[in-house]
Amino acid sequence: MAPSVKLPVPLFEGAxxxxxxxxxxxxxxxxxxKPLSLQKAGQMLWAAGGVGKSGVAGSNRTFPSxxxxxxxxxxxxxxxxxxxxxGLYRYVCTEHSLEPRYKGDIRSGLSEAAYGQMFxxxxxxxxxxxxxxxxxxxxxxxxxxxxxYIETGCITQNxxxxxxxxxxxxVCVGAFDDNRIRQLIDLNPEEEPEMIMPIGAYS
Ligand SMILES: Cc1cc2nc3c(=O)[nH]c(=O)nc-3n(C[C@H](O)[C@H](O)[C@H](O)COP(=O)(O)O)c2cc1C
Numbered sequence: 001m002a003p004s005v006k007l008p009v010p011l012f013e014g015a016x017x018x019x020x021x022x023x024x025x026x027x028x029x030x031x032x033x034k035p036l037s038l039q040k041a042g043q044m045l046w047a048a049g050g051v052g053k054s055g056v057a058g059s060n061r062t063f064p065s066x067x068x069x070x071x072x073x074x075x076x077x078x079x080x081x082x083x084x085x086x087g088l089y090r091y092v093c094t095e096h097s098l099e100p101r102y103k104g105d106i107r108s109g110l111s112e113a114a115y116g117q118m119f120x121x122x123x124x125x126x127x128x129x130x131x132x133x134x135x136x137x138x139x140x141x142x143x144x145x146x147x148x149y150i151e152t153g154c155i156t157q158n159x160x161x162x163x164x165x166x167x168x169x170x171v172c173v174g175a176f177d178d179n180r181i182r183q184l185i186d187l188n189p190e191e192e193p194e195m196i197m198p199i200g201a202y203s
Contacts, residue, residue, distance in 0.1 A: 007042030028169030047162030066147035123198030169202035
């Protein structure tokens with residue numbers, strides 16, 4: 001397997017206040033063809049679900065999780081990122097690194113699986129949120145299903161706010177054909193695609 005890609009150290013302070021990012025947040029779909037730096041891509045992934053202040057792996061992330069069961073895995077479908085080969089990567093939060101899964105640009109495939117939402121193919125990359133529901137359902141039974149969706153929502157808002165603070169665009173894409181996503185990225189039956197979030201410069 002190809003070696004992991006270490007991401008640049010994320011920043012824990014930014015120029016824009018949280019209040020301003022909240023005020024300005026909106027869904028953006030008008031992406032332009034401009035490469036994304038590896039620093040910004042890494043910053044987006046850290047904000048989505050990186051390890052926070054105490055640095056205790058699995059117990060202190062940028063998002064809350066029912067009973068710290070952490071059902072969600074974060075993937076990056078890279079297309080136009082400086083210094084990063086196009087492909088699908090899993091974000092390894094404890095290492096702040098990317099574990100390569102597949103080579104090749106899947107942005108068009110994601111767009112087709114999302115009923116032709118073309119802007120997905122135009123953004124530099126997409127973050128994919130993939131749940132492993134049993135992690136949470138094992139402990140909370142039926143109620144765990146609800147908890148997984150709430151966890152997804154927490155992560156998506158992190159991504160929106162970090163994108164806003166970096167001057168990047170993003171949008172939640174929940175309308176897609178699960179089976180086509182499953183085939184495209186070869187998910188196993190225990191994994192469930194929850195959200196696609198394109199990220200990139202916008203006009
Ligand atoms: C669960 C969920 C699914 C969504 N799915 C899509 C989608 O498939 N395509 C899309 O363009 N926007 C999608 N959106 C974005 C909404 O259209 C958007 O948040 C809403 O219009 C409000 O606009 P704003 O985010 O700019 O405030 C989704 C949002 C959520 C929360």
